[in-house]
Amino acid sequence: MARYVGPVNKRMRFLGLEVPRKPGKGPRMNSRRRLSPYGLQLREKQKARFLYGILERQFRNYYDKASKDDGSTGDSLLILLEKRFDNVMYRTGMFNTRRQSRQAVNHGHFLINDKKVNIPSYEIKVGDKISWREKSKKSPLFEIATANTKNNDSAKWLSLNKTELSVQINNLPSASDAELEIDTRQIVEYYSRR
Structure with a gap:
């Protein structure tokens, strides 16, 4: 895709x-x-x-x-x-960006209800349990995710087990959970x- x-x-x-960093030299926004x-x-x-x-x-x-x-x-x-698999993984706080979570999903690092899923657009349902594959727990990405969960909080509609880095979907997100200026x-x- x-x-x-x-x-x-x-x-x-x-x-x-x-923009997270200062912009370079360029046109001013108010002049447009x-x-x-x-x-x-x-x-x-x-x-x-x-x-x-x-x-x-x-x-x-x-x-x-x-x-x-x-x-x-x-x-x-x-x-x-918000129910997209890559977005749910971003909302757990394991990853800094949606792009990073999408790549982790594409590389097949996760299991949903003990089945490997590597489709970022997979629609998450209530009661789904997301966990890391055993093989992926040895990757540097797992260490990064572990460090990120200590600093970040997960969304209210998710339960994150910080020791195993597994996620339980408690209920569906609401529109206010998106926290975006759209x-x-x-x-x-x-x-x-x-």
Whole structure:
């Protein structure tokens, strides 16, 4: 599956997100033109896609699935994105970025209910137990994850066993658990035009 491999900080600055390091010499943000309503909608959609690391077709599929759910389409969309396997591993606090957690999932370091799963878009369910493979516990990544869990807290809807680094899914995430500055209303308006 393809993914964005370009300059991350430049992309974050363009989308109006906080950049972890100081930017280099470049144009000022306030000197840019004011965006049209369509431009604002597009920017919010692109921001969500970039933060979760997914491409347009998959994002559209998530939107279509969310629009069929009862309740708010925007909230349902955020919940679907939060239930992705790579995002759940990021929310445990074992990894610093979603990209890092996605790579760990792709490399097959984890078991879900004692079965190897290496698909980042796998949808987590309530009651799932995620654990490290025995072979992966010898890797340097496991040591990094152990160090990260001491400093970071996991999401409220997860139970993290810090000795084994296993995760139990207690309940589904809510839209407020996303903790992202994404205006889902703009995303819904963007797709309702089409």
